[in-house]
Amino acid sequence: RAAGVKHRTFVEIGSGSTGGNSAILAYELGWSGLMVDANRKSVEGARQTFQFNPGVCVVKSRLETATINEFLTRNGVGAEVDFMSIDIDSFDYWLWKAITVVSPRVLVMEYNGLFGRDRAVTVPDAPRPPVAPKGYGGASLAALEKLNRAKGYGLVLCEDAGINAFFLRDDVAPDVPRLTAAQAFRAQLASYDAAGDTEKAGDLYAAIAAAGLPLVDV
Numbered sequence: 707r708a709a710g711v712k713h714r715t716f717v718e719i720g721s722g723s724t725g726g727n728s729a730i731l732a733y734e735l736g737w738s739g740l741m742v743d744a745n746r747k748s749v750e751g752a753r754q755t756f757q758f759n760p761g762v763c764v765v766k767s768r769l770e771t772a773t774i775n776e777f778l779t780r781n782g783v784g785a786e787v788d789f790m791s792i793d794i795d796s797f798d799y800w801l802w803k804a805i806t807v808v809s810p811r812v813l814v815m816e817y818n819g820l821f822g823r824d825r826a827v828t829v830p831d832a833p834r835p836p837v838a839p840k841g842y843g844g845a846s847l848a849a850l851e852k853l854n855r856a857k858g859y860g861l862v863l864c865e866d867a868g869i870n871a872f873f874l875r876d877d878v879a880p881d882v883p884r885l886t887a888a889q890a891f892r893a894q895l896a897s898y899d900a901a902g903d904t905e906k907a908g909d910l911y912a913a914i915a916a917a918g919l920p921l922v923d924v
Contacts, residue, residue, distance in 0.1 A: 708879035709812050713788050715739050717778070717808065719769065719801070720793035723751030727791040727814050727870070732762050737788075740781050744768040744794075771797070771804040771831055783808050790814070793870075799845035799924070800831035803853055811878045813859055819868040819894030820910040821846035823887065827921045839913040847871055849924045851887040860884030868894035868905075 716739035718728040723743075731737040738761025743749050749766040756762040765781060790810035792798050798815060820841045821827055828845035835842075850871060851861045859873040862882050871890065874882060893905040914921060 708882050709788075709874060710879075711788050712811070713784070713786065715784065715787040716789040716791070717783055717787050717810065718742065718791050720791075720795070721748070721752055721764065723748040723755070725752055725756060726793060728789060729755075731789060732756050732759055736761070738762065739787065739789075740765065740778075740783055742767055742769065769794070769801060771800050774801055774804050775807045778805070778807050785809060786811065788812065792816070795843040796834055797829060797831045799828040799849055799853060803857075809875065811875055813854070813873040813875075814870050815850050815854075815873070816844060816869055817847040817850050817864070817871045818844035818910075819847070819892065820906060820908070821849075823891040824848060826852050826887075826924050828924055830920055830922055835917075835919060837917055838919060839910070839917055841908070841910045842914055842917075842919060845924075846887075847891050848887040851890075852924060861887065861890050864890045864892045866892060866895075868892040 714737045716728040716731050716737055718726045718741045720726060721741035721743045725732055725741060728739060741752055741764045746766055749764055752764045787808055787810050789812045791814040792802055793816040825846055826848040828849050829843055854873050858876045860876060861871060862874050862884060863872040896904045896906050
C-alpha cells in the first residue's frame, strides 16, 4: 500500500511453473508482465496456468549478464515496473547488477541465508559447477543489501522463512524504514519446518572450501 501501484506490471526472473512471486499479481489481480525460466517443462506449465491472461508473456531463456538488457528490451519490458522478482539460485547478484533498462518500484530477491548475517559474498558469474555442494548459489543478504544501496534501493524486510528479501527504490514510500542486512536478516529455516524456528544446519563455507570452489567477496 505504501509503495502504490502505477502500471500493474511485473518482471519475474526464475518463475518456475507456478509464476513465482508474481503469480498472485497475474492470476488474481490481472497484472501484465514477463515471466522467464530456463526449464522447458516449467515454462510449459506457466504458459498453461496463465493462458487466460493475455498480458502475461512466459519465455524460456537461460539468461546471461552480457545480454540481459537486450533481452528485457526485446521482450517489451519498460523503464519502470511495479514489481520485479529475481530467483535463479545462481548468479542472481551479477544479473541484477547488470540490469540497467528497468527500474522496479518494488524488488524481491532470494538471498542465501546459509551464508550467514555478516559476510558480503556471492558465487561467481559463471555456470554452476557439477561438483558444487547443495547450497552453492546466490548471494548473502549483506551482498544484496550493499549492491542495492549502490543502485538506489533500500532493504525493508526479510520473510520469516529466511528466503526472500524485499527492497524499495529510494524514491518509493520513503516513510517505510530502510534496514541494514544485520537488522533484517532471518536465518533460512529447514524446509520441513518452514512455519517454525528450526534453522537449516551445516557449514556451507566448509563444504565450499572442501570442494575447492570460489566465492566472491563484494
